[in-house]
Amino acid sequence: MSLSTAEKIRIAISRQGATVTSLAQATGQTRQNLSNKLSRDNFTTSELRELAEALGVEFVCGFRFPDGQEI
Numbered sequence: 001m002s003l004s005t006a007e008k009i010r011i012a013i014s015r016q017g018a019t020v021t022s023l024a025q026a027t028g029q030t031r032q033n034l035s036n037k038l039s040r041d042n043f044t045t046s047e048l049r050e051l052a053e054a055l056g057v058e059f060v061c062g063f064r065f066p067d068g069q070e071i
Contacts, residue, residue: 006041009051016055026054 003011013023024034027050037043043051045061052059064070 004041005043005048006038009038009043012052012055012057016057018055023051023054027051 013020018026020034020038021031024031027034027047037047048061049059062070
C-alpha cells in the first residue's frame with residue numbers, strides 16, 4: 001500500500017525536525033490552512049515544490065508504466 005501525499009509530507013516534517021506550524025510559516029500560510037490541506041490531501045504541484053524546498057528535501061514527481069518505463 002502506498003502512502004498518501006499528506007502522509008509523506010507529515011513524515012518529512014517529522015524527519016526534518018519541523019512542525020506543521022513552522023512549515024506553514026516558512027511557506028507563508030497559516031497553520032490552519034496547511035492543516036486543512038493535509039486533512040484533505042489536496043496540493044498543487046507548485047505547493048509541493050514549495051513545501052519540499054522549505055523542508056530541505058527533493059520533490060520528485062512522475063509516472064511509471066507497469067513495464068518500468070518512466071515519463
